[in-house]
Amino acid sequence: MYLVRNKLDLLITFTALVLLNVYSNALLAQTIGYRGEVLYFVENPAKNANSYRYYPDGVLYVNSGRVLEAGSYEKLKSSHKTAKIIDYSGKLIIPGMIDTHVHYPQIEMVAAYGDQLLDWLNNYTFPTEKNFSSPDNARRIANSFLDQLITNGTTTALVFSTVSPISVDAFFEASQQRNMRMISGKVLMDRFAPDYLMDTPESGYSQSKELIKKWHNKGRLQYAVTPRFAPTSTPEQLTLAGKLIKEYPDVYVHTHVAENKAEVAWVQELFPKSRSYLDVYDQFGLVTDRSVFAHGIYLDNQDMQTLSKKGGSISFCPTSNLFLGSGLFNIEKAEQNNVKVGLGTDVGAGTSLSILETMNEAYKVNQLRKAFSDDPSKIKPLDPFQLLYLATLGGARALSLDDKIGSFLPGREADFIVLNPESTPLLSARVKGAKDLKEKLFAFEVLGDDRTVQHTFIMGKALK
Numbered sequence: 001m002y003l004v005r006n007k008l009d010l011l012i013t014f015t016a017l018v019l020l021n022v023y024s025n026a027l028l029a030q031t032i033g034y035r036g037e038v039l040y041f042v043e044n045p046a047k048n049a050n051s052y053r054y055y056p057d058g059v060l061y062v063n064s065g066r067v068l069e070a071g072s073y074e075k076l077k078s079s080h081k082t083a084k085i086i087d088y089s090g091k092l093i094i095p096g097m098i099d100t101h102v103h104y105p106q107i108e109m110v111a112a113y114g115d116q117l118l119d120w121l122n123n124y125t126f127p128t129e130k131n132f133s134s135p136d137n138a139r140r141i142a143n144s145f146l147d148q149l150i151t152n153g154t155t156t157a158l159v160f161s162t163v164s165p166i167s168v169d170a171f172f173e174a175s176q177q178r179n180m181r182m183i184s185g186k187v188l189m190d191r192f193a194p195d196y197l198m199d200t201p202e203s204g205y206s207q208s209k210e211l212i213k214k215w216h217n218k219g220r221l222q223y224a225v226t227p228r229f230a231p232t233s234t235p236e237q238l239t240l241a242g243k244l245i246k247e248y249p250d251v252y253v254h255t256h257v258a259e260n261k262a263e264v265a266w267v268q269e270l271f272p273k274s275r276s277y278l279d280v281y282d283q284f285g286l287v288t289d290r291s292v293f294a295h296g297i298y299l300d301n302q303d304m305q306t307l308s309k310k311g312g313s314i315s316f317c318p319t320s321n322l323f324l325g326s327g328l329f330n331i332e333k334a335e336q337n338n339v340k341v342g343l344g345t346d347v348g349a350g351t352s353l354s355i356l357e358t359m360n361e362a363y364k365v366n367q368l369r370k371a372f373s374d375d376p377s378k379i380k381p382l383d384p385f386q387l388l389y390l391a392t393l394g395g396a397r398a399l400s401l402d403d404k405i406g407s408f409l410p411g412r413e414a415d416f417i418v419l420n421p422e423s424t425p426l427l428s429a430r431v432k433g434a435k436d437l438k439e440k441l442f443a444f445e446v447l448g449d450d451r452t453v454q455h456t457f458i459m460g461k462a463l464k
């Protein structure tokens with residue numbers, strides 16, 4: 001009797017699970033129209049006057065986690081008569097924001113006082129990153145980090161883990177659970193760091209290779225070969241990093257370049273045969289169309305040309321650059337040289353995981369450049385459309401993912417967010433007083449933060 005009951009229970013549970021699965025698949029397969037103010041980019045506003053699509057009474061149709069189409073509600077509604085409509089009228093629906101440079105292990109050491117880059121690394125970063133050979137700690141921080149990205153409306157990021165492969169496993173597992181499009185990799189570092197944080201050229205190579213096989217292109221996850229920066233890798237290690245890129249040409253390279261003047265001088269000492277800091281990476285085959293370099297403040301025109309020719313990108317990290325007193329990134333120089341640029345928070349040197357707040361600081365960096373310019377009249381304020389482009393399609397292009405994310409073109413993965421102008425009294429008042437879309441966007445960018453992000457959707461599923 002007992003056995004029979006158990007079997008019956010099992011059957012009931014099994015049937016319930018099957019029904020639940022059928023039901024949730026049916027829900028996913030149903031077309032849903034998200035109605036509101038819809039805005040996305042198709043081109044770079046710095047280069048093209050017809051760069052964005054904006055529908056004040058718009059709709060974004062999603063089915064099975066992908067964009068069907070986006071446009072005017074009145075025009076499109078007859079083509080989707082059976083679609084369920086979710087009404088976000090009065091709110092702004094835009095693609096999920098993209099963070100092109102951030103360190104997940106550093107979230108709990110954000111706001112570390114008093115140092116510039118090289119001392120900050122020794123005094124704060126290295127001791128913090130030591131704890132990531134513990135799977136429990138790595139999992140806890142990875143989960144907390146991703147939840148905070150979702151809270152802030154960031155749906156994709158290029159992320160530093162630590163030198164420990166355990167930190168990479170924990171990060172990718174947590175990303176997979178949320179079905180987020182994420183890129184990460186194990187840090188390569190075999191000199192000028194504490195013993196407990198160093199690998200060797202060989203172990204760095206073989207561990208990276210194992211992780212590539214385990215995670216690269218698994219679902220929405222991709223791998224980045226991740227030397228911390230040129231000073232902490234020997235030429236032997238950089239040679240093997242270049243070998244990995246030859247063996248796996250579609251993996252990313254993720255590192256730092258030309259962030260701080262003392263760092264640039266140190267690289268010149270360590271690699272006297274290289275023309276420049278970027279040239280060190282280039283000589284080891286690490287400048288490709290899948291390379292993303294954080295900062296790039298002290299790159300010259302020849303470096304910019306190299307990036308442009310090879311398709312490498314720069315991650316502009318204003319909150320970090322201001323916090324560590326590193327310098328003011330010249331975005332115009334990058335644009336003039338046709339170098340792809342995205343925004344990065346660079347937490348823990350950056351002070352916020354919010355890309356909205358990052359846009360605010362990017363604007364101020366550009367304003368401040370005027371104070372140090374020989375010809376201030378040549379420096380134009382960063383345009384609000386340009387800022388939002390950098391946070392969405394620009395970021396996707398910097399990561400070579402614009403065929404998948406960053407816009408609402410048909411077939412794109414449905415990562416999107418809903419911004420609420422009523423989220424704070426100040427933002428509400430400023431948006432009401434805005435005379436056009438440009439002013440309204442600028443209010444979101446200067447006054448917005450995580451409270452402004454009402455919903456975050458990952459592949460059509462609301463996670464906030």
Ligand SMILES: [Zn+2]
Nearest residue numbers: 103256294346
């Ligand atoms: Zn960084």
